[in-house]
Amino acid sequence: xxxxxxxxxxxxxxxxxxxxxxxxxxxxxxxxxxxxxxxxxxxxxxxxxxxxxxxxxxxxxxxxxxxxxxxxxxxxxxxxxxxxxxxxxxxxxxxxxxxxxxxxxxxxxxxxxxxxxxxxxxxxxxxxxxxxxxxxxxxxxxxxxxxxxxxxxxxxxxxxxxxxxxxxxxxxxxxxxxxxxxxxxxxxxxxxxxxxxxxxxxxxxxxxxxxxxxxxxxxxxxxxxxxxxxxxxxxxxxxxxxxxxxxxxxxxxxxxxxxxxxxxxxxxx
Numbered sequence: 176x177x178x179x180x181x182x183x184x185x186x187x188x189x190x191x192x193x194x195x196x197x198x199x200x201x202x203x204x205x206x207x208x209x210x211x212x213x214x215x216x217x218x219x220x221x222x223x224x225x226x227x228x229x230x231x232x233x234x235x236x237x238x239x240x241x242x243x244x245x246x247x248x249x250x251x252x253x254x255x256x257x258x259x260x261x262x263x264x265x266x267x268x269x270x271x272x273x274x275x276x277x278x279x280x281x282x283x284x285x286x287x288x289x290x291x292x293x294x295x296x297x298x299x300x301x302x303x304x305x306x307x308x309x310x311x312x313x314x315x316x317x318x319x320x321x322x323x324x325x326x327x328x329x330x331x332x333x334x335x336x337x338x339x340x341x342x343x344x345x346x347x348x349x350x351x352x353x354x355x356x357x358x359x360x361x362x363x364x365x366x367x368x369x370x371x372x373x374x375x376x377x378x379x380x381x382x383x384x385x386x387x388x389x390x391x392x393x394x395x396x397x398x399x400x401x402x403x404x405x406x407x408x409x410x411x412x413x414x415x416x417x418x419x420x421x422x423x424x425x426x427x428x429x430x431x432x433x434x435x436x437x438x439x440x441x442x443x444x
Contacts, residue, residue: 221277224269224343225368228404232343239269240338242276247328250300257304259312260334263341268311271303344371363408365397370406382418383425389418 224232243262252258262268275296282292308315328334347368370390373379379392389409390397396409396418409415 221274225347229367229371230404235273236343237339239273239276239343240335243272243338244328244335246272246275252304253327256308256315258307259315260328260337261312261315262307263338263343264345265307265311266346268303268307269343269345271306275300275303342375344368344375347372363410364400364405365392365408367399367404367406370397380422382422384429386425391418391422 222231222235224235227235240263243258247253247258259265262272278299279296282288282296328338370379370392373392374381374390379390381387382389382391388398390406396415397406398409399405400407409418
C-alpha cells in the first residue's frame with residue numbers, strides 16, 4: 176500500500192492514494208464539463224512486454240529506444256557512462272526506463288501539468304540512474320570521461336542498431352509467457368509470445384533456417400495469424416505430414432550447406 180505521507184508514492188503510476196484530479200471534456204457548444212474523467216490515452220498505458228502483440232511490442236521498443244536516446248543526450252548521461260550503453264541487456268533497466276517514459280508522458284501531457292510532479296520525476300530519474308551503475312550494471316561502468324559529441328547516442332548508428340536488436344522479452348519467465356494459453360488459444364490458437372519463448376529455449380523449431388512462417392511446437396505445426404499476435408494450429412493432417420517431410424529435407428539441406436561452408440573455411444586457411 177502506498178504511504179500517504181510520501182509525495183512520490185502518491186505521484187508514481189500505480190501508487191496514487193488520492194483520487195485523480197478533476198478534469199473536463201467537451202460538452203454542448205464545444206465547451207468542457209467539470210467533473211468528467213479524461214478519455215484514456217493508449218500511449219500512456221503501462222503494459223507488460225509479454226502481453227503485447229508482436230507489432231505492438233516492436234512499436235513500443237522503437238519508441239523506447241528513441242526516448243532513451245533523447246534522455247541519454249538531454250541529461251548528459253554519457254558522463255561517466257551514467258547510463259551504461261548496454262542497458263538493453265539488463266531487463267530490469269528496460270522495465271525501469273519504460274516506467275519512467277510512461278510517467279513523464281503522464282506528467283507533461285496532463286490537462287493540468289504539475290511542476291511538483293515534474294520535480295518528483297527528476298528525483299526518480301536520479302535514483303534510476305544511480306541504480307543503473309550499481310544494482311544493474313556495475314561491472315559495465317567505464318571510467319570517468321569528459322562528455323564528447325561522439326559520445327551522444329543519437330548520431331551513433333551502430334549503438335542504436337545494437338539497442339534496437341536487443342530482446343525486450345529477455346528474462347521473462349516461461350510461466351508468464353504460457354499462463355494465458357488456455358484462455359487465448361481456444362484449442363487451436365496460441366500467443367506469439369509463447370512461440371517466441373519456445374524458440375528461444377529450443378522447445379520449438381522453425382520449418383527451416385530461412386522459413387519461419389511454420390513452427391513445430393508441442394507436437395503440432397503452427398503458422399502466424401495476420402496482425403493478431405496469435406499462431407494458428409495446422410489441423411489438416413495431410414498438410415502437417417507434408418510439413419514434416421519438408422522439415423526433414425530442409426534440415427538435410429541446411430546441414431549440407433553448413434558442412435560446405437566449414438570445408439571452405441578450412442581450405443582458405
